[in-house]
Amino acid sequence: MNQFQESMYKLIVETSTNLPADVRRAVNAAKAKEDQGTRAALSLSTIAENIEMAECNVSPICQDTGMPTFVVHCPVGANQIQMKRDIREAVQRATKDSKLRPNSVDSLTGANSGDNLGPGTPVIHFEQWEKDEIDVRLILKGGGCENKNIQYSLPAELEGLGKAGRDLDGIRKCILHAVYQAQGQGCSAGFIGVGIGGDRTTGYELAKQQLFRKVDDVNPNAELAQLEDYILDNANKLGIGTMGFGGAVTLLGCKVGVMNRLPASFFVSVAYNCWAYRRQGVLVNAATGEIQEWIYEAGQEVPMKDTAGEEAAAAAERSGQQEERREIVLQTPISEEQIRQLRVGDVVVINGHMHTGRDALHKHLIDHDAPIDLNGQVIYHCGPVMSKDENGWKVRAAGPTTSIREEPYQGDIIKKFGIRAVIGKGGMGAKTLKALQEHGAVYLNAIGGAAQYYAECFKEVEGVDFMEFGIPEAMWHLKVEGFAAIVTMDSHGNSLHADVERNSLEKLAEFKEPVFK
């Protein structure tokens, strides 16, 4: 088993950097369904480009490399203690090599362990089986989509859908509601795993296990196969679209499992996974620890470059079929006047400087001064993957994080420091919208998960504050060139997110009538 640790390292690197072929096919199919030139189609093109870049750079597809979760099946007699040690060392090494972001945070002190090891991380499940080889599967499910997991206890009364009973139709309603409540915040278009039954713990486990199924498999249970097809067809009618920008594709896959329950409980647990659906697996020789076989088809089998689509987009642009879109280049510091000219739907390209800030920083800034002058500046909700060598720090992966978590603070912080633009993903709420209007600021939506694509825009790391918060939470001062994002909340009270949410709730209500009797 002396090769086992190396095999685990390879598994981690492949999972983090190379999206498997079945997931790529689903993203390509979504791209083909969206009308060329729309926001959804352009976002999917960025996602596709990012997938290629990650493979080529052998760098994380998304900066949030998630909760490393290993599921190991091994023959009787295999040394689980040694395997666990090897997995932990491989995780540590992959973190050091910037293939994983340091993601293990002390829940009470906020201290980042720096190497992805800590109580509860990584997650390793062992199961014995009667085969000769070891099967190791890994899923890297990010925190933003994890926050969108949801568990229903039936019977329930669901927004838009009314009563959901303890039957297949009630389950149908829960799953549709789960997709609706995620909006674009889990980086749609997403995949969902559903667990019917169990208790609160095993129900969620079953839901997550479904995410190890192949995208194109067929559920052996005919009733569940029918439910999966129904959900996939109909969830896409909600019109939430990629990143919640509106569009024809919201869901890329739905897998449902079932287990027994207690008479008093009826849980429907839903695990939501973003498009950056990073899971791989290997069959390992139990004597040597070497990889014998990869379980999911490799990413390179399905290239993401779509020349036909790009030509069609260019043609659509020439013939004026494209959505109305203005592109405005802004140099920081930005003035109120420049901001007041922006409207929802505009594409803004930022040059100059950007400062990252997420949960720890926002909490801190509420009752402290900022370490730099933020007047006219841009805050980027981002927890990057960084590396350091003799030339200093380098940005390795830097997509946006879910902005809604900063909703309690953002409006006050914008006003207190004179910030003119906030970049993130998934949109923000009414309090921030009001502050944008009062102060003269905008919310810009970047494409979630496109961490390689945005990392290229950061030309220099000019400094860092609050390293004590850990790498993802520190305030990085970055020199930026050509960072493009879409205005989704402007300084005139408009919010694309509020519009899409309202429209999708209306559509959700169309699924109120029973389907499975």
Ligand SMILES: O=C(O)C[C@H](O)C(=O)O
């Ligand atoms: O932590 C992050 O970088 C992003 C997170 O996965 C999110 O989706 O908000």
Ligand code: SF4
């Ligand atoms: S940022 Fe988006 S793509 Fe990345 S882990 Fe979070 S939900 Fe997934």
